[in-house]
Amino acid sequence: MTQNDSDITGIILAGGQSHRMGFNKALAMLDGKPLIEFVVDNLRKITQSLILSTGSEFFEYKNLQVVPDLHPGFGPLGGICSALKSSKTNLNLVLSCDMPLVSSSFLSFLAEEARRHPAPITLPVDKYGYWQPLCAVYRKDVLPALYEALSRNELKIITAIRETHPRVIQFMEWHPSFQNMSFLSINTPEALKQAESVLDIFREKRL
Numbered sequence: 001m002t003q004n005d006s007d008i009t010g011i012i013l014a015g016g017q018s019h020r021m022g023f024n025k026a027l028a029m030l031d032g033k034p035l036i037e038f039v040v041d042n043l044r045k046i047t048q049s050l051i052l053s054t055g056s057e058f059f060e061y062k063n064l065q066v067v068p069d070l071h072p073g074f075g076p077l078g079g080i081c082s083a084l085k086s087s088k089t090n091l092n093l094v095l096s097c098d099m100p101l102v103s104s105s106f107l108s109f110l111a112e113e114a115r116r117h118p119a120p121i122t123l124p125v126d127k128y129g130y131w132q133p134l135c136a137v138y139r140k141d142v143l144p145a146l147y148e149a150l151s152r153n154e155l156k157i158i159t160a161i162r163e164t165h166p167r168v169i170q171f172m173e174w175h176p177s178f179q180n181m182s183f184l185s186i187n188t189p190e191a192l193k194q195a196e197s198v199l200d201i202f203r204e205k206r207l
């Protein structure tokens with residue numbers, strides 16, 4: 001670990017259109033609080049330095065530093081590039097605003113893994129083999145490679161990051177109640193209900 005790698009910035013991706021949800025999903029309520037609040041709370045356990053990546057529409061949340069997309073229309077990859085450019089740290093923990101079930105302990109583990117290895121991107125792969133690039137640590141120096149992908153109109157984030165030779169970490173569900181749903185993206189009202197039932201089961205098991 002280099003001295004600079006002790007600091008890390010949290011980047012919350014929240015610049016999408018939320019077509020499937022029908023309204024800004026960052027503000028969808030789960031268990032009495034907006035989805036984005038889960039993500040902010042979990043990231044704040046890792047770092048106080050947070051960036052809200054907001055796409056083309058201006059969207060403020062509490063006192064977070066807002067970074068609009070420099071080149072709107074490039075999807076999550078465009079948001080990651082713009083936020084990385086603004087970030088002052090080498091390490092950047094990117095988390096989608098619609099992933100409230102990723103635990104802070106896993107985020108902390110991911111950050112430690114990224115500190116220990118020089119890979120440009122450190123990301124989890126779930127038990128079904130799906131890479132999770134919207135819950136991953138990006139080093140700032142991966143930016144030229146990501147811009148190069150964007151310049152080729154390569155908007156598929158998995159394709160773009162595969163070319164950077166990321167380090168992929170096998171994810172083990174940390175609690176059986178989460179039923180392999182830690183990376184559930186709450187894109188739709190149905191997914192919101194699914195997340196509610198996961199939290200209910202979790203609460204029941206703790207009683």
Ligand SMILES: Nc1nc2c(ncn2[C@@H]2O[C@H](COP(=O)(O)OP(=O)(O)OP(=O)(O)O)[C@@H](O)[C@H]2O)c(=O)[nH]1
Pocket residue numbers: 013014015016017018019020021053054055056069072073074075076078079080096097098134185187
């Ligand atoms: N900054 C930024 N973030 C984005 C952009 N597009 C999507 N995101 C974020 O990336 C994550 C995954 O986005 P998706 O769920 O695939 O797309 P979405 O536009 O939010 O939702 P749909 O309109 O329902 O597809 C979410 O946290 C979005 O807020 C973008 O153009 N810029």
